[in-house]
Amino acid sequence: MSLPLIGILRGISPTNVVEVGEALLAAGIERIEVPLNSPEPMESLRRLAEALGDRALIGAGTVLTPAQVRDVFAAGGRLVVSPNCRTTVIEESRRLGMESWPGVVTPSEAFDALDAGATGLKLFPAVQIGIEGMKAMRVVLPPGTLLYAVGGIGVDNFADWRAGGIDGAGLGSALYTPGLTAAEVGERASSLVAAWHAADGNDS
Template structure:
C-alpha cells in the first residue's frame, strides 16, 4: 500500500551494513518511521539501499544521506533510492535530484543557503546542525521563509527536546544516534524508535 500521512521523521541509519539493513529497517518502519536515510559514509551504503528498497517496497521512502555530488545522486537513484539528504547546500546536487524525481533535503543554516536551496527546487530544508542554530535561530529563519516551506531539525534532536522544537514551529526531525547506532540489534532499535515516535506525537 502507498504511504499515508507519514510521520515527519527521517530515520538516519549511519553505519548500517547491508547484512543488518533489512532487519533494522523493518524495526524502524514497524514503529511508524517510514522515511529512511542511509548515509553514504556507511559501509556499502548503495547495497544497503538496494536491499531496503527491495524489502520495504512502498512501505517506506528510502534514500541516502551525506550526499555531496551529482554523481552520488545518480548512483543512489540507480540503487532504487528516492531520497537525497545532504549536510550542505549545493544547487547542482539539488537540481539533479529533482530532475530524477527524487526528494531533495539539503542542509542549511543561513537564509542565503535556505533561499538558494528553494530556488534550486528543494523538497524541504534540513536545519543542520540544529543544536548550533538553536530554537531562537530557527524561529528567526522560519519568519522569512515562504509559507509552506518544510523545515526539519537534524543534529542533537531527541526525546529530551522534541516538545520544545515542535512548540517552536519545526515541521519535522532527522533522528540519528537516538534511533540507531552501529551494531545495535533490531529489537533495541524498535524500542528506541517506539519511544521517539511516542515522544514526537505527544509533544
C-alpha cells in the first residue's frame, strides 16, 4: 500500500459502506477498517471485501479476541486493528495471514506486540503519548518498526507528527462520523491525503 493511512469508519452501516469505501479509494486511502462496535460490522466487512477487496486492504478495528479475528477473516477482512495489545489476537491474525496492528502506549506493550508478530504498532491514543513520548519509544524499538499514530490525528498536526518520525496514521473522526454522505467523506479524505503529502514533500 503506497499511502500509510488507515481510514476508520466507526459507526458506519452496511447501507452506505461501499459508497463511502469507494470515496476513500478515490482519494487514495487504500486501507479501510470497520470497528466492530459499529452497526452490523460483519455485514459491512463482507460488502466492502466483495466490492473493494481486490483494490484495497479491508479489515476491522476494535478487535479484542481471537474468535473475533476468525470472524473478520471469514467475512473477507485481512486487516486487524486493536485498541490494546493482546498477544493471542496478534498471533491468530498472523496465523491467518492477516495484518495485525495492536494498540500500544508503553515500550513493554510495544515489545510484546513485536514478539508476537505484529505487522506494526498503533500508538493509541496518540494524544496521550504525545510526539515527545513517541520519539522516546522510537529510540528503543528495532529499526524498521512501523509506528502509526491514532487518536487526535488530522490536518492540523500531520506536519508535527511526521517531523517527529511517525510512519503513518489512522484517521477516525477527522475522516468519518455517522451521518456524513460519501461525497462529504471523500472531501475530508482528499484534504487529509493532501495534508499528509504536504507534511513531507518527498512522500510518493
